[in-house]
Amino acid sequence: MRSRRDVLRSAVLGGGAGVVAATAMGSLGPEAAFAAQKTAQKVEPGAPDPDFAEGRIRSIKDNTLLVLGSNLVFHTIRVVDGTSLWKLGPVPFDAARPGDGLYARGVRMPDGMLAAESVWLNIVNIRGHIKNIAGQTLRLDHNGHEVLCHVVPGKSVAIHSESPPTADLSMLKVSQHVQILGAWRPDTNEVDIATVFSPH
Amino acid sequence: MARSKATDPPADLLGPVQGEVSWFCCGTAWGPCSSTGKGACGTCNSGSLQHAWPNTSDACWSITRPDRCGVSLSRRTCGYRHRVTALCSGASVVTAIADCGPQTDLFCGERSCCGATCADNRLIDLTPAAYSQIASLSSGLRPVEISSA
Incomplete structure (x- = not known):
């Protein structure tokens, strides 16, 4: 059985078919997914988590957020159909604005882009x-x-x-x-x- | 407010202990978090898998005082690893101590539940990176089990 993360990864790499598959699994909202995420921890305790990002939105293009981390590292965050966004509650993607602060969790792709499972705005x-x-x-x-x-x-x-x-x-x-x-x-x-x- | 005698020996020496977990920001940050700093260990960052523990030193204990809520916890210092398992989902994360906290006594007797599963008192705080591995940041507070890793 494919994991939720595999589906999210394919949603980015494979384009539309992956997105449809993700939607068919139900919401990609974070709470529903945690029960399935019982795999071994890959990140050393105390170390930065590469699947997590924080910072402020510098610009938005199509479905991608360009975010400047508070540590001055840039993050490119891709939002797909199944990504859950929060801004005082669940919101659609167009609620995101340049200047918003955020935390995001997802899957880091080989090119460094973060395919977002969840984005919490401000x-x-x-x-x-x-x-x-x-x-x-x-x-x-x-x-x-x-x-x-x-x-x-x-x-x-x-x-x-x-x-x-x-x-x-x-x-x-x-x-x-x-x-x-x-x-x-x-x-x-x-x-x-x-x-x-x-x-x- | 529930005030009771602290457990002796520390509850976490006997096995996993149940309590509440929340999240806190540290390190370079935006918004109200920007003044937070790097925590008691000088290493704390919101994007790292870290946590705050109420008994990292005498000075720390004098602030957090979980004993006032009837809970005694072991002295654990910077870098010590705990496993935090969400009672709601079973998801867990292993993190390292990077700060002193939470201020347990300010929330003495508080209880959080998911369904019929509950836990009392704030015993640990996770960074956003760590908390978001076991629950949504928007949940704010969750019952968990804490053990040495």
Whole structure:
């Protein structure tokens, strides 16, 4: 049986037929794939993972993202039909913009291009104390830096320990320590909230 | 908030221990991560298979304090390897310690679940490269099993 990664690789190398095959397998969203990824780890613990990339989008051409890594290494990231993209939630490819930050996981091809399984646009996962709550915004002290977090109706949820996610964020309190997963607004100190994790 | 006596001996000496995992950025980075730095070991990078551990030194332990949540963990220093296995999917990754964290006591008693499978307390943080090997970054928090590798 071909692995999901083999299908992704053929989607890039083989063109259309591979893409159709990938789609027929169902979503290439990351969660569904992890159970099948129990092969031996190829990368030495502590070492950079060649199948992972981070940086900011410099340009977009057709289905390819040219990304400048924060370490100043360029990445060419190919998005195929089955690639899952996230930007405060699942989004189509045209939601990607030059200037967006990203993390991407996929399969590194022989020419150095990364065939993407998943691309997370502007995703941040920060912890801190709530300094202030006013209307639909929440000010977070994150390592001494203030981050202005926006509640996005229909998108933002809170998870209080093992309780199911709720759109009601009214239980959050000033001085409480929380984790906020969200989408950074590029070149600002502002974040749109996807999930607030609260221990109680 | 759940506060209880720490396990003695350290829970991870007796075998795998279950807890929560999240992810953190380090090294050169964009956005709110850009001020993070290279971590307590000076080697941390978001793109490497690394993790933060709550007991890398006395100074580290004094910040993270998992014992306040009833969990004692072994002293493990930079480069030590742990295997983290997602209880949701069974996927696992082996990573090396590159930082001190998470601040377990700030989330004491927190529980995360997938279906009926749950784990309590934040015991380890993975870099984005490592976390994305076992779960989607957008999940943010997952129950896992942690063992020495």
